[in-house]
Amino acid sequence: MLLGMEVDMTINIEDLNNLHIDVLREIGNIGAGSAATALAKMLNKKVNMDVPKVKVMEFKEVSETLGGAEILVIGILLGVNGELNGNIMFILEYNAAQVLVNMLLGKPLDELNDFNELELSALKEIGNILAGSYLSAMSSLTNLNIMPSVPDIAIDMAGAILSVPAIEFGKIGDTVLYIETEFLDGNTRVVGDFFLIPDVESYEILLKALGVIS
C-alpha cells in the first residue's frame, strides 16, 4: 500500500512527454485556427496558417527565436482569468505589425511609418481579438471558463519583451513552452508568436481538463 506517501503532482515543463506536447500543439492549432478566422474576418480576406510549432526551450535560446534579442517587436499581453489563470502573449515583428495595421485600415501595405495613436489602438484590438478567439477555442476544448483581460502593448527589443513570459516560466522551471503560429495572407507573410503562460496550478488544470493526466 502507498498510504500516507506524499505524491508530488506538480508537472515540470522539462518532464512533458510526447503526448503532452502533442496535446499542447493541438491546443495551439485550434486556438490559432480560431484566431486566424477572426483575423480573416477583420481583414475581410483569406488568412492561412501553418501548423504551429511547439517548442520547449532553454532561457538562453528564447531571445534568439524572433531573429535576435535586439530586433524590434510588438508584444501584446493579456491576463487570463477564470478556471485557468496566467497570461497570453502575442508577438509580432514590427514590420509585420505595420503590414497588419495597414491591411486593417485599408492603407498601402508598403507605407511604413511609426504607429500613431489610432494605429496603436488598432493593434491592441487585433491582439484582443486574436487572443480572445484563441482563448475561447481553448475554453470550448477544455470546458474551462476562461476570460481575457484588457490587452496591454509594448514596442521594444524582442529580448526585453520576451523576458516577461520567460520570468513567469522561470518561477516553475528552467525552460519556456512556446507555441509559434505563422499567419499567411497571400504573398504577405505575417509571422506571429503566441506564448501561452499558465500559472503553476493552471498548467495541471489544463492537462487534467484534457484528460492527459489524471
Next chain:
Amino acid sequence: MENLIKVGMADLQTSGHPCVLTTLGLGSCVGIALYDSNKKIIGLAHIMLPSSLQARNNSNIAKFADTGIVKMLNDMLKLGARKENIVAKLAGGAQMFAFSDSSDMMRIGARNVISSKEKLQELNIPIITEDTGGNYGRTIELFSEDGRLLIKTIGHGIKYI
C-alpha cells in the same frame, strides 16, 4: 578585436582582461556588473527573479539575484579579484507592460532591483551607479579595461555609466 562574451538570460560570466561581457535585451531582468579595477576582472549576471528562497525550482543559481551575485563574486575571487576592490553597477529592471490589474508579475523588475541591492549591501559591495526602471529594454556591455558599462536602448539613447 576584443574578446566578446555573451551572457544569456539566467546566466553569468566572469573574465580577466581584456574582455567585454554583454547581455542583450534586458527587460524586467537585471544585469549586475561587478568590477575589480586593480586586477581588471569583471563579472556580469543576467538574473530573472529576486530570490531563490521563493522558488520551487532553484537549481539554476544564475537565475536569482541572491544566489547569482554570490556565485559571480566567488568566480571572480577565484580569478584573483579582491573583494574590497569590487564595485557594482546595475541596469535593467524595467516594467515592460503598464498593466494595472495583474499583481506581482508586473512589479517583478522593481523587485529584482531591490533584491539585487540588498544582496550587494549584505556583501559590502558598493553600487557606484545604476540605470534601472523605466518601461524599455536595454542591451549592456561591460568593459574589463575600465569597468565602463555601455547601455543601448531603442528610442531612449545610448550611454555609458
